[in-house]
Amino acid sequence: MDDEYDIIAGWIAREIVPHEAAIRRWLTRRWGHVVDAEDVIQEAYCRIAGLASVDHIASPAGYFHQTVHAVANDLTRRAGIINFTSMTQIEWSNVMDDEPSIDQAMEASQELARVRELLAALPDTCRSVIELRRVEGLSRKETAERLGVSENDVKNHLVRGLQKVMKTMAEQDAHPASGAAGSKSQRADAGKKAEQIGKQRPH
Amino acid sequence: MASSGPTDSIDDQAAAWAVEAAHGDMTPEGRADLQEWLAADRRHRGAYMRARAWLIAAEEAVLATQGEDQHAQPARPASDNDNDGDVRERAAAEPQDRPLRRATSQWLKRTAAGGAAIAASLAVLMAAGIPLPLFGPAAPTEDAIQIVQLRDGSVARLSPDARIQVVLSDGIRNITLLSGKATFDVAKDKTRPFVVRSGDVYAQATGTVYSVSRIGRTGGTVKVLEGSVLVWPRDERDQAVRLQAGGTVTLDPGPTPIPTASQNPASPAAQPTRRLSTPDMAQISLDNVPIAQAAMRFNRVNSTKIIIGDAAIGDVRVIGHYKANDPEHFAQAAAIVSGGYVEHDNGNIVIKMK
DSSP states (O other): OHHHHHHHHHHHHHHTHHHHHHHHHHHHHHHTTTSOHHHHHHHHHHHHHTOSOOTTOSOHHHHHHHHHHHHHHHHHHHTTOOOTTOOSOOOGGGOOSOSOOTTOSOOHHHHHHHHHHHHHHSOHHHHHHHIIIIISOOOHHHHHHHHTSOHHHHHHHHHHHHHHHHHHHHHHHHTTTHHHHOSSGGGGGHHHHHHHHHHHOOO | OOOOSTTOOHHHHHHHHHHHHHHSOOOHHHHHHHHHHHHHOHHHHHHHHHHHHHHHHHHHHHHHHHHHHHHHTTTSOTTOSSOTTSEEOOOOOOOOOOOHHHHHHHHHHHHHHHHHHTOOOHHHHHHHHSOOGGGSSOOGGGGOOEEEEOTTSOEEEEOTTOEEEEEEOSSOEEEEEEESEEEEEOOOOTTSOEEEEETTEEEEESSOEEEEEEETTTEEEEEEEESEEEEEETTOGGGOEEEETTOEEEEOOOSSSOOTTOOOTTOOOSOGGGGGGOSOOOEEEEEEEEHHHHHHHHHHHOSSOEEESOHHHHHSEEEEEEETTOHHHHHHHHHHHHTEEEEEETTEEEEEEO
């Protein structure tokens, strides 16, 4: 399972993650009044995690977009909410990637800006760890020695860095375009909200 | 926010697991814990996938700026903008003290090691099933990478002995690797495939990062760092193998057209696994092919037949590059991918459902 994850996670990192912001904005704008954006995004990732292969997906952004749409539909239906935004019945099985979707082609400059943004969110130590591990190819032990910390600290730096990146990105994404949609103030706090939801889940 | 303790949010827990899986030394107990955590809640699975993806994205962002730093250094030849179409001779190489290659090979090794443990991944199977001559001691070139920017915006990092020829035209970007090793950071352009040729081996991408090393007169090693690349020998593009990030393939078609059927059917060795050392490098490339169909291709050239014990297994699609004379290896790989297992019956290989 882990190695499937490696491949699909790599694919998501390159193809989906760059679009997460745009999708989250769209989701908040269009569905924010009935579903929680973070709920939907997490479920969409879960469905993609279940894919055996991603080779057939020619347009990942479009695919993600439609998955998110299908999830939002399902969630509202399950919650018994009559959904006036419901368009056609896009079932999971029909989610194909033939829609030349929204921001499918990202400009190189945009991409660069995104990378910068991501790096800005990354704490320096975490970045050093990644450099030592991935660029210089040091083992975790060597990395720890180089930084003068314990091996466990190396891991903790990575964990905290990753947590910070994910939160920062989710919060940033929720802010810019939420003005129009923001009938609920909590939406602006998507990151924090996701956290609360996590704790409330009974199972 | 980043409090520690059992009350962490799902995202926080997922981040911890993602790092543990990618950077830790997962014990069997750790893996079991992870599986248990993943099984406990659908949301865990989504969050875990997202965390792993973001971790990779962060790492690739760091790696990308490493490349940028290199651009910023005066390592670029003066005339990088207007001279494609010619053989590029290497200009004076700038010392390059970032051992990028080491990093990537470490990464690959990690992937391969992970594969030994669970091995459900096709790319991993590919990396593990094929010799990786790149990782030998032949890395004195590490310190003198030459960086060339092509007119389409792609960047090539050349080993000191590397020479490439570049022809950019409307429908296609053709690069020929004459010698050495080159890593390409391909500018995205879906309308113009980027094809690197090394001897008789071709590797095509539209926008990705991969390296090609020349092997002998006809061969090449293709290693994918990012994205995916199609690799094929000679005119067998229809049977190209798709390499994903982390994957490596070495092809050396040799002086004659691929001798696919040159196995010796007169040696029904009981242990086909040991026939690996046949000098003949005939390979079978599978790009998303149902196992049943793949097995037929193996059966055509081997006396040891692969029998599909369950139709559901036959339908599972596989990707990879396998030695044509090693059906056992393929069968094992196919069994892992399809969730089955391999049995031997009368000298035949049977893949059955668990």
